[in-house]
Amino acid sequence: MNHPQEAARFLANAKRAKWHDEALWFVRSKRDMAAADIPEWEQLRQQASQIKAHTIANLKTYLQQFEQKATDLGAHVHWARDASEHNTIVQSILRDHGARRIVKSKSMLTEECQLNPHLENAGFEITDTDLGEWIVQLRNEPPSHIVLPAIHIKKEEVGELFHQKLGTRQGSADPDYLTESARNTLRKSFLQADAAITGVNFAIAETGGIVICTNEGNADMGTGLPGLHIACMGIEKIIPRAEDLALFLRLLARSGTGQPITAYTAHHHGPRPDGQLHIVLVDNGRTEILKQEAFRNSLHCIRCGACMNTCPVYRRSGGHSYGYTIPGPIGSILASARDPKAFYTLPYASSLCGSCTDICPVNIDLHHQLLAWRSEITRQKILPLPKRLAMAALSHLMRRPRLYRLFGAISRSIGRAIPRTLLYCRFNVWGRQRELPPLPKKSFRRMFQQEAARREEKQHEK
């Protein structure tokens, strides 16, 4: 995976790239307005971050407490070391219940574990019921954003897709009409489903409950119909107390989409009287991140999507350019933790502008973590050798002020002398779309010295 290449491809369609940028900026602007309504916003971020830090520092205790409480309420708690174990557990629960048709609401964890292909291969019929997720499922592609899975798709394309798959009117791209058609089809899936799979936004250690947020109500439709509910969550979703939800819920939807809260915020404490609740706790690399102090607080993430919306690079390269389940700044950090070699271009897919850090509702120092990953990538010698050598050479030059002066002067005079075609040859990446600055005859230090000398002379004369 090579982010700059994918990004350039995305940008090649300038009109579409602009549309994408503006769609996400619109969401960012809504977020700004929602946040501005809350005078204690920065305090909320501060406190939420503190609670997350506390939880991560006591994760073992809280996980055990959660398991105990959830079990007391009648839920079944499962533990999965990695993605494949998670998938096996889910499959075996489904098999034990003779379930074949499954409705699934949004869960980045199941995306991360590639649950859908796993179950489909095993003969299960799985329907993603979040409209955006369903659209990308029908298109056979991964979501391009964690909160707005289909943000990269135009309504005309949805119209065409639905025309082919659902038989909607050809050429209709009216969101109302298309949403209504989806609703009708999905309603059948809900009614026929044997099991519901959901993600988890928060799991409360103190009470053993789980909280699931949606706008469409699709998670609740799922868990309210078939009696079997499987909730899949990464172990970092734990929070200590129910009252902490107040903080996180106040931040989550405002940060993500600019809503004061999602339309539905469901609190499940134990299974339905006539059903079963299975909660699968998944590690899949999280305990590894926990061990690395520099990257530990990336586990604070509540998956609001704000860092994507605000990221000027994400907006201009699209979620798919990252090649990882979670794109954007936080995705680049998590992908690096998964496989620094395969994803090594991602920490560099940032101008380090820091907008992500300022917007993150749980105060993750995202751009500093990206920088820390760059150090790690260099330390592990993953960064291509020529780049490392170039930096070493530059460092050597800069350590020798006199050589630096000489080199600067020579380069500038060469730069002024050589013909434009040579200066702007194809190796000059800077110069593809940009002029180089006009090269001055004298450096600053030269000018400064000369001036100082002149002054001294004057002083002398006096």
Add this chain to the structure above:
Amino acid sequence: MKKNSMKSKQSILDSITDFESAAWELPPRATFGITYDDPIAQFSKILKTVGGTAIRVPNTQALLEELATLDFLAPASNIYSAIPEFLPSTVDLAHTDTPQQLHDLDVALVRGELAVAENGAVWVTDELLRHRVVLFIAEHVILIVSVASVLQNLHEAYEQLSFGKPQYGVFISGPSKTADIEQSLVFGAQGPRTLTVFLLDEEPAA
């Protein structure tokens, strides 16, 4: 729990070492929630922005009158009402064995325990609700909340809520909605197309 999962649990827990640090103490309960001079007005305003409707009524009589003006009620044939004095039910949950049977429910009317001014959310539980799916499968949902239980912000709400027993509870803020097609807001994505919240001044008889 299956044997394998047992082993995985141990291995996950073994790879976590809790580290104690004063820097990461659990902060005390937040005490800085925003408050409004007129929480009822704030609640109504926010609910409107998220696509719902809040109607304040002084008493049961006024509530009945307002109900009569809801245009989706007249043609509705399948109604579940938790408060028959307000609206008669045509659907009997006690005799509805599976939630799927509720697929053509037109209207659901239930009581909300509390409401939150800050975000226009109403807290509803399934304590007296055999099939909680009525809240989602109905085309139109009506919630009845006492004016006295409109709170300022979420912090206040969680102070009041308790989660000791097996139960389902949900904050509902507006009807079902999506903006997944080019950020165009559409109501009635999967669940209810409308949400009406009655704020009743006079405490409804339990």
Add this chain to the structure above:
Amino acid sequence: MRVGLFIPCYIDQLYPNVGIATVRVLERFGVDVDFPENQTCCGQPMANIGCDRAAAPLAEQFFATFRHYEHVVCPSGSCTAMVRHHYQKYLGHHEGFETLRNSVYELCEFLTDVLHIGPLEGDFPHRVGIHQSCHGLRELRLAESSERVAKPFSKPHSLLESLRGIELVSLSRGDECCGFGGTFAVTQEAVSCSMGNDRIRDHEQAGTEILTGVDMSCLMHMEGLLRRQKKPMRVMHLAEILCQSGAHCR
């Protein structure tokens, strides 16, 4: 007062006039300027790409060069941020590093926070657009960023706004990144230029005649785009505006 002047390498080599303007402005406010000859580069390009072993010796060099100054002033937000926020891992072990760290100021900061110069007198009858460079903005907090919920302020604005005849434009995206980002400008050329062009468009719609800021690197990137596209918008470092306008205390 005597300060150590830190002129980043690219300003030294490519924009000497920015350095000179900085000297003039400081002198006008009664500050004596020292330019220690041993300085070169703060190591940001290397650190930015992750090559800590290449950056560390330059941090050492900076420390040796500037440690004895009570104040060090630099006309670049990102190089100042490098010292203040990223030198810890290279120099944390040095006694005296903390002192040095606290003594390094970006020019605007120095003028407003150390010299407390207040509203300025001067003439600059132009429509000026301020580019908030990200490191100045979010690492040095020269202004409040648009993401945070807090009382807005901006040191660059407050320095310029009292000049006679100046009109500061307002942008539709007040502090979006221009896409320079150091090596990013080259490794991510397509995204970088797209970001730069978007900033330029924003300034065009706002009627910017002169584009300014506290980081010549961001301005160099946008100037490169402007000049290639033969656009009339001009680029000046904030120090150049202060210098040219004859700005002085009231």
